[in-house]
Amino acid sequence: MAEEAIRIESVTKRFGDFVAVDDVDISIAQGEFFSLLGPSGCGKTTTLRMLAGFEVPTEGRILLEGDPVENVPPHRRNVNMVFQSYALFEHLDVENNIAFGLKRKKVAKDEIKSRVTEALELVDLSAKSGARPNELSGGQRQRVALARALVNRPRVLLLDEPLGALDLKLRRQMQIELKEIQREVGITFVYVTHDQEEALSMSDRIAVMSDGRVAQCGPPEEIYEHPTEEFVAGFIGISNLLQGRVESGNRVRIGDDCLEVPDLGDGHGEGETVQIAVRPEKVAVDEVGGEPYRVEPDMFTVEGEIESKVYLGVGNQLTLKLGDGSRLVALEQATYRMKADEQWEVGQRVTIGWHPEHCMILS
Ligand SMILES: Nc1ncnc2c1ncn2[C@@H]1O[C@H](COP(=O)(O)OP(=O)(O)OP(=O)(O)O)[C@@H](O)[C@H]1O
Ligand SMILES: [Mg+2]
Incomplete structure (x- = not known):
């Protein structure tokens, strides 16, 4: 395992009687892309703020590169935070927004120049160096905020929902760009999001948080394929x-x-x-009495009927009612195998099947 960049050791944060972060233990490796994922109010930002030094743990301690940091103020920690509201200086152009922190630290002029140029190239904004923030798109503003943090060459970058303000398409594009930048600079990212798809697609590991505690921590595949509890199974996908x-x-x-x-x-x-728990995309559906098409011989099968169907473009989402009244959702992806006129009718009797290994047993 790579060297440890961050250790959060039995950390609890209380605001009065309220427990915002509840006995959290996390270890993050050097160069890792680590995400904190969870619903609103679960303690993600509070955790990030404790890493940055803006909040002090009520109990437990935080180590950065092996050293406890309780007495290290935010500006002395080798971490930088990118906030959801990018908080750019509207009266300064892009170049000066990025240079701002270095100037304040009295870094030499030539050095500022070369570091800003490098940061601009990294986020692909060289052409916009003279623009004011109000002349930029959302994604470009986001990249300025990122460059402003990267220019300090922190060992750790803390990102609090940095793509929250972007529309879906731009968000997906920025996810890829962010991930590429992280690979290129090789610094540790701690990334806060409540978007499960974002966390799955970008992270080396994810900590799923619920009510201040870490419900599960592991690589995306493990979190998705082997959730250990109902909360995680439900929060990551249906x-x-x-x-x-x-x-x-x-x-x-x-x-x-x-x-x-x-x-x-x-x-x-x-x-x-x-x-x-069974994922909807693991559930196969065939017409009762018809040729088996999707349901395979080694699947576990039950009978039921189609209660509703929703057309999703890439397929259909079917709600299936079983004999005992319980319901299952099946996500049927359209594939090149399907005939164009293939249709499901509400009320149709169906055989429902899935492979036993796709059963996720929750505690
Ligand atoms: N300074 C504070 N004083 C009192 N309560 C606070 C304070 N900061 C945060 N909290 C509470 O702690 C809980 C966790 O807040 P936090 O901001 O960490 O949530 P979050 O997971 O980042 O949520 P979101 O996704 O909405 O940003 C919330 O219930 C919040 O109201
Ligand atoms: Mg937050």
Whole structure:
């Protein structure tokens, strides 16, 4: 493992009686793209502000590159924060916005010039160096804010929903650009977002936060494919939740049917009720009595009927009603295999199937 850039050790932050951050432990490696993901109010910004030194932990401690920083003020920490509201100086042009911090630190003129030029190139804004912020697009303003932080050459960059103000298309484009810049400069990014897709596509690892605590921390695939609790399964994408009862071995009863899961996880005793989550895109649907087309022989299958369907362009989202009244959502991606006139009818009887290994057992 690479050297540790940041360690958050048993950190709790209280505002009066209110616990904003609750006994959080996180270790972030040098050069890692690390995201804090969670709903509004879960403590993301507070965590970031403690790293920056704008807030002091009530309990626990923070180490930057191995050194405790409780007595190090924000400007002495080798970290920079990019805020959601870019807070550019409207009366200064792009170049001077970026140079501002270096000038205040009394860095030599030539050095400022070369570092600003380099930062402008990095964010691809060389052509706009003389423009005022109000002459820039949202994405360009965002890049100025980023350059302004990068020009200080921090060891760690803290980004608080930096793309929050951008429309979806620009946001997706900036995600790719940000990730490229991070690779190029190789500094540690701690990235705050409440957008699960953004976190999945950009991060080396993600900490999913809920009510001030870290619900789960791991690489995107692990968070998505093996959520450990209902909150994580539901927050990262849609999940179907089914109740099951553990029988002998790895067998779980769902309604009248029994399903053998490859990995039940530890500590589930016989007779115990467990929650099983299945991702909508893992659910296959075929017409009852028709040729099997999507449902495969080694799938676990149940019967049901189509309760509703929503056309999504890239496919259909089907809500399926099972015999016991429970519901499942299936996301059926359109593929080159499908016939153009293929249609589902509400009320149609269907066979519903998924591979047992796509069952996620939650604690
Ligand atoms: N200075 C403060 N005084 C009192 N409560 C605060 C203070 N700062 C934050 N809080 C509370 O702590 C909780 C976490 O706030 P925080 O800003 O960290 O949330 P967040 O995860 O960044 O949310 P968002 O996605 O909405 O930005 C919130 O309930 C908030 O009201
Ligand atoms: Mg916030």
